Amino acid sequence: MPCSAPRRKPSSRGSGGSPSSLSPPRRRAGRSSSGGPTWRRHSTRSPGPPRRTCRLPEELPKPARDRRKRDEEFEPRALRVRFRPEPAYSLFGRLAARNGETSCRAFAAEVGLRYFGEVLAGRRVEAVENLAGLAGSDIARYTAVSSGPRQVVVLNGETLLARSWAPKKRRYCPRCLGGDLRGTVENDGPRPFRPYRRAWWDVVHVDNCPIHCCELLRACPACAEPIDADCAWPWRCRCGGDLTNAAAIPRSPNECSLDRYVVGRLGGCEPLPSRILDGVTLEAAIWAAFYVGWIADHGRALDMRRADHATKAAARRRGLELLADWPLSFEALLDAMVEDVPSRDMQSLSPRTAYGALSMWLARSPEGSLEPLRAAVRNHAEKSRRSAPSGVTFTEAANQLGVTRKTLVAVAEQLGLLPSGTDLRSRIVIDEEAVSKVRDLLTRTLGQRHAARFLGISVPAFQRLVDAGVVATHDPVVTGRRDRTYSPQELEHLLGRLSGDVPECHDLVGDLAGLPAASFKGRVGLDRLLPAVLDGRVRPRGRLPSAPGLQGILVSVGEVVALHGHRSDSMLLEEAAKRFGVNYWGFRGLVRSGLIPGRQALGRTNKRWWVRRADFERFCDEYGTVRHLAERYDLSRIVTRAIIDKLGLKHAPVPPGHFVEVYRFRDVEAALTGSQEARDHRARRKRRPKRPLK
Structure with a gap:
């Protein structure tokens, strides 16, 4: 590494400045205001001995590691404490404290890991196990792993959203830590390293410890500051304060009912059974309890401006109480809500009109495991509806059935319930028997939104499966994508x-993930991944019973990546742009303009573009930049550009914002080979003598 040029000290003669000035203003050559010469950057004075301002190559510090270690290459460090049902970042913190470190980040940098990017995110669990000498333990079961475009967190087989998981906002139960520290179990290792963090302390919906019926704390009792997420000690603060000395805030068992249910499903205490909520995911169960409790205490309208954290916690406890003896208390709540509906709306009663926020959340939620709750709400609305003897209109019947009026008209025409020649713009009345026939047919089919929810994917992803032929439509088929039905x-x-x-x-x-998450990570669309699973190219490795539809079928992300990672007929857009000699966004403009066909992997973020190698070779044979034109016709780039500008040759059109110019060879061949400028330039290049080799 060459040393930088030494800085010369400016002269103070006649400039009016102090000789000790550090950074005088640099002016052009000339006279200063005092009449003396100004300092020049390139002075003719002798600079004196040079000063070394950089290190020589042999003095540079060596990197901590030459490459990233594999999980099995970590040497174990003694912890001398028994295995606890704790997450990997809790074990890592105890291991850091055992080795004399108070910062998890510093210890992670010492052993060759990244704390916040790997350990806290649950990505290097096996490395932490090998580092602690606990290989083959059950730490991965209690460590949350985020995956998928929706950022789903899986903890002990239960599914939560990433916003419900906050390990950086550390909370603790002083009684749990005190029990670990003052335990009486013999041969359990050194006492200072016995306390550990519980995984359910980091669940946002858990506010209290159901074991000791006290509130989870976040602040240190000594400095009153929140616990730093980087602190290695589970029972100490950065200031040295003892967290076991914090005063516990007692809570009644009724206030800890929802906490007991959530922690019980996560394996932290004795589970609290619920007939209806045990069959859905944990995230859906928490929100179902919230909406049921909200409509019971505050009515069918939901105002999130009033729903602070304490109000939400009270609504969740109330909802869990109403759903405990399913379906008695829940049906009594629905009866009370129907009584408040005006009599004029009872004839066309819909779930949204009767149950408000609960019905809207059930309709919008993508969780397929909530279907029993949806069916209960739908059946109760149907039972409570009082139809007039003369029948109902098509619009009212569509609201009852939960379909559009267009769908109802098409189904009625197919069943022969609508006379021919009926004016569809007029007010059409249909009797209850015809409504029952339509309902029987609709129960044997699913709409697009309900079918996508059944598979646990989004509606656009489901539509791509339909377009690829993986999922077939079912009769009746109505014009319009929204009205397609599926079996x-x-x-x-x-x-x-x-x-x-x-x-x-x-x-x-390991690298297991559900099918939608594996599709997102492997940059392979579901329309390509599902046929690969069906024909055996990708083998399913397990089934997650708590996840709905395709989310519960686990495959290896490595096998998904291999579907396109070793393909010889395609290349990434980055590779194609590098081979063509332009930047990525310039080549992206060529794809957008249609000059070269490209395809995009399915996913919501970080979408990768691919082009076929045959299309890329064909494009290179037909088009080229100025550099390619100069090399092809034996010209310099300056002469090529001059000829193009003089003759006004047009480049291929590209969308605005993509600064790239490509020309078709056959359009500019005559100008670059037959023009006088081109012939003169070639003649000069032939007469130019070659330089002898040294």
């Missing part, structure tokens, strides 16, 4: 073919 039996058969006889598993080990 639930066929969807069940598809899930059975995908899962096969794979065993059940309760955690994500």
